[in-house]
Amino acid sequence: xxxxxxxxxxxxxxxxxxxxxxxxxxxxxxxxxxxxxxxxxxxxxxxxxxxxxxxxxxxxxxxxxxxxxxxxxxxxxxxxxxxxxxxxxxxxxxxxxxxxxxxxxxxxxxxxxxxxxxxxxxxxxxxxxxxxxxxxxxxxxxxxxxxxxxxxxxxxxxxxxxxxxxxxxxxxxxxxxxxxxxxxxxxxxxxxxxxxxxxxxxxxxxxxxxxxxxxxxxxxxxxxxxxxxxxxxxxxxxxxxxxxxxxxxxxxxxxxxxxxxxxxxxxxxxxxxxxxxxxxxxxxxxxxxxxxxxxxxxxxxxxxxxxxxx
Amino acid sequence: xxxxxxxxxxxxxxxxxxxxxxxxxxxxxxxxxxxxxxxxxxxxxxxxxxxxxxxxxxxxxxxxxxxxxxxxxxxxxxxxxxxxxxxxxxxxxxxxxxxxxxxxxxxxxxxxxxxxxxxxxxxxxxxxxxxxxxxxxxxxxxxxxxxxxxxxxxxxxxxxxxxxxxxxxxxxxxxxxxxxxxxxxxxxxxxxxxxxxxxxxxxxxxxxxxxxxxxxxxxxxxxxxxxxxxxxxxxxxxxxxxxxxxxxxxxxxxxx
Numbered sequence: 001x002x003x004x005x006x007x008x009x010x011x012x013x014x015x016x017x018x019x020x021x022x023x024x025x026x027x028x029x030x031x032x033x034x035x036x037x038x039x040x041x042x043x044x045x046x047x048x049x050x051x052x053x054x055x056x057x058x059x060x061x062x063x064x065x066x067x068x069x070x071x072x073x074x075x076x077x078x079x080x081x082x083x084x085x086x087x088x089x090x091x092x093x094x095x096x097x098x099x100x101x102x103x104x105x106x107x108x109x110x111x112x113x114x115x116x117x118x119x120x121x122x123x124x125x126x127x128x129x130x131x132x133x134x135x136x137x138x139x140x141x142x143x144x145x146x147x148x149x150x151x152x153x154x155x156x157x158x159x160x161x162x163x164x165x166x167x168x169x170x171x172x173x174x175x176x177x178x179x180x181x182x183x184x185x186x187x188x189x190x191x192x193x194x195x196x197x198x199x200x201x202x203x204x205x206x207x208x209x210x211x212x213x214x215x216x217x218x219x220x221x222x223x224x225x226x227x228x229x230x231x232x233x234x235x236x237x238x239x240x241x242x243x244x245x246x247x248x249x250x251x252x253x254x255x256x257x258x259x260x261x262x263x264x265x266x267x268x269x270x271x272x273x274x275x276x277x278x279x280x281x282x283x284x285x286x287x288x289x290x291x292x293x294x295x296x297x298x299x300x301x302x303x304x305x306x307x308x309x310x
Numbered sequence: 311x312x313x314x315x316x317x318x319x320x321x322x323x324x325x326x327x328x329x330x331x332x333x334x335x336x337x338x339x340x341x342x343x344x345x346x347x348x349x350x351x352x353x354x355x356x357x358x359x360x361x362x363x364x365x366x367x368x369x370x371x372x373x374x375x376x377x378x379x380x381x382x383x384x385x386x387x388x389x390x391x392x393x394x395x396x397x398x399x400x401x402x403x404x405x406x407x408x409x410x411x412x413x414x415x416x417x418x419x420x421x422x423x424x425x426x427x428x429x430x431x432x433x434x435x436x437x438x439x440x441x442x443x444x445x446x447x448x449x450x451x452x453x454x455x456x457x458x459x460x461x462x463x464x465x466x467x468x469x470x471x472x473x474x475x476x477x478x479x480x481x482x483x484x485x486x487x488x489x490x491x492x493x494x495x496x497x498x499x500x501x502x503x504x505x506x507x508x509x510x511x512x513x514x515x516x517x518x519x520x521x522x523x524x525x526x527x528x529x530x531x532x533x534x535x536x537x538x539x540x541x542x543x544x545x546x547x548x549x550x551x552x553x554x555x556x557x558x559x560x561x562x563x564x565x566x
Contacts, residue, residue: 004351004495006530007537011352011495047496059552066556074560112401229549236545240537244548245349251552255559292399299393300461301402304386304413 007243008052014249016046021253025064028254029071029261030268031217031277033198036061036228037122037284039250040195048246055235055242060250061196062228064258065221071262072218079169079215082179083222086201089180090227093187101192115292117193121200122285129203129278137271170211170219182208187227196224199281206274213273217265335363336516338506343520345493346527353495356522360506362485373511376419376426377479379489380442380507383414383471384500390458390465406458414471414497415442418478418489427512435507435514439463439474470494499524 002011020042028035036057043053072078104113161175182204190197198220205216236242265273341357358379388411394403419426423438433441440463466472471494479489491504501523508516526534537544 002350002352004347004349004530006526006533009496009498059548062549063552063556066553067559070557070560115401229553232549232552233542233545236537236548237541240541240544242537242545242548244533244537244544244551247548247552248555251555255555256563259559259563292401294400295395296393296400298465299400300458300465301391301393302462302465303389303391305389 003245003249005048005243005246007241008048008056008246010047012046012048012246017246017249018253021060021250022257025254025257026261026264027257027280028061028064029068029258029263030265031199031202031261031273031280033196033202033220033277035064035254037193037195037199041284041287043246049241051239051241052243052246055232055239056246056250058228058231058235059242059247060254062225062232063247063251064254065196065225065228067255067258068221068262069218069225071259072214072221075214075218076169077214078218078222079167080222081165082167082170082172082211083219085176085179086183086219086223087226089183090187090190090197090223093184093189094191094227096184097188097191100188104192114193115288117189118288119285119292121189121193122281123289124285125200125203126278126280126282126285129274130282132207133271133275133278137275140271170209170215172209172211174209179209183223190227196228198224199277203277214265333365334508334515335365336506336508336518337361337363338504338518338520340504340520340522343522345522345524347499347525347530348528349530351495351530353497354493356491356493358489358491358504358506358520360487360489360518362487362508362516364485371510375481375484375515376421376509377481377487377489378420378423378426378437378507378509379416379418379479379491380437380505381414381416381491382412382442382503382505384412384498384502385410386413386498387411388413388462390462392458392461404454406455408459408462411443411462413466414493414502415439415466416473416475416491417442418475418491420477420479420481420487422476426509431512437507439467439472469496471497493524497524499526 001014003014004011021039024035024039024042027033027038039060040050040053040057043057044050048056069078161177163176164174165176166173182201186197186200186204189200201220201223202216205211205220206213211219232242268276338358338360341359345354345356360377362375388408389405390408391402391405393400396403417423417437417439423432427435427437432438433444436442436444440459463472467474470492473492479487481487493502501521504520504522506518506520507514525531
């Protein structure tokens with residue numbers, strides 16, 4: 001069954017979109033990532049114009065993270081204090097990222113910057129996480145206890161910087177400076193790549209600050225909810241590229257998928273959680289690397305520049 | 311559709327031909343002048359009907375009639391980019407701009423083009439996918455331009471936006487012909503120009519043009535204009551709807 005998308009200006013199979021968004025929603029609910037980094041390339045692959053794909057996915061991510069936030073909030077697995085600091089830093093980073101984005105577009109090198117950053121970011125983060133997860137799993141098998149929680153008196157140096165704050169829900173007592181700095185960097189990268197940044201925030205909070213994964217996921221979803229709601233309105237105002245019909249279809253699939261993902265997350269142990277997330281991120285990076293390193297079958301591409309259309 | 315065709319044929323046969331210089335006149339009509347996009351739109355097809363009228367005095371021609379129907383869609387600026395190898399990676403390095411190119415182009419003929427007219431004549435009369443948009447004036451000093459133009463046609467043919475059908479025009483009688491025109495769902499909205507040429511012995515005997523338009527209707531139209539005319543309200547509404555969906559899902563799926 002096909003439906004015509006008024007902004008993307010093409011018909012699309014309803015069941016295909018529901019299936020895709022359901023699968024991505026499941027992953028989103030499971031790992032607390034927005035899922036934009038998976039959904040946007042998939043939609044572009046289905047011939048939806050890139051500007052429409054990025055803008056519409058923002059709306060979908062906002063909706064499905066709303067579901068996740070409510071679910072985690074009810075389970076008391078959401079740290080609003082930490083989330084507020086992440087949102088603040090994220091806004092500063094996003095503004096810087098948009099400025100950088102526009103200057104690279106003026107220089108005509110935006111596409112290369114985006115592809116290269118996808119490859120480096122995803123393969124590096126994914127590879128590091130995979131290495132760590134495998135090492136943890138091996139230690140686990142050898143019978144040694146996995147050192148997940150901080151041991152007394154073994155704080156990393158960056159937690160001891162001034163402006164220390166207590167985050168009881170995250171079982172964290174650390175300086176605000178590295179947390180806000182992390183949020184600024186992720187906001188910057190997210191704005192340049194057009195993704196929410198959950199896939200970077202979740203591992204960073206787990207690895208650098210040793211916050212329990214359950215709280216990390218809820219808090220990360222909260223940060224994504226705020227930034228992506230703003231991004232939806234911004235995209236609609238600046239590019240008029242949000243397709244409301246496509247957004248609704250993606251939402252129906254996404255929120256249902258996210259429900260099941262959120263439930264599955266509770267039955268997943270920590271080491272398999274890390275291993276799966278690592279493999280997921282790594283495979284997206286490799287997918288972009290293939291595009292960059294293999295000779296293309298069609299070296300030419302035709303584009304209709306944005307803004308020329310009515 | 312059947313009723314439409316019968317009406318059209320009636321209209322066609324009663325139409326008054328424009329006085330031409332030659333012995334033949336071409337009368338043409340479209341099965342519709344407006345393709346409406348609704349939510350179940352998956353592309354459409356329309357039909358060009360035509361009649362070749364000969365005045366009584368002229369003698370029969372040795373060479374049979376041939377018809378070429380060219381449909382040119384709305385024009386946009388198109389950019390063709392080429393990937394090149396730089397070190398170990400492939401990146402877009404060079405590009406050519408094609409201002410005012412039709413995003414849709416369809417050429418239908420009653421016989422293979424090279425049987426109808428010579429290559430030089432095809433270039434002059436702008437017949438065929440490569441020639442239909444060639445600018446009349448001037449030289450190209452850019453020797454690479456040809457590669458990009460070929461790539462443009464190849465890629466748009468792959469997307470079914472460009473098409474060439476050398477058996478697309480059917481003669482129903484020695485003077486009456488029809489040609490189906492396929493408009494894929496991805497074809498842009500806007501005006502489409504239909505040019506019909508009558509050939510015999512490699513020269514144009516008569517020419518006729520008509521047009522149709524592709525427009526959004528109903529909810530498709532109201533959503534598209536809302537997105538353009540009231541972007542802030544549209545954006546807020548989409549965001550609010552997204553959050554509402556998210557909240558609804560937790561209510562529906564609440565078990566614990």
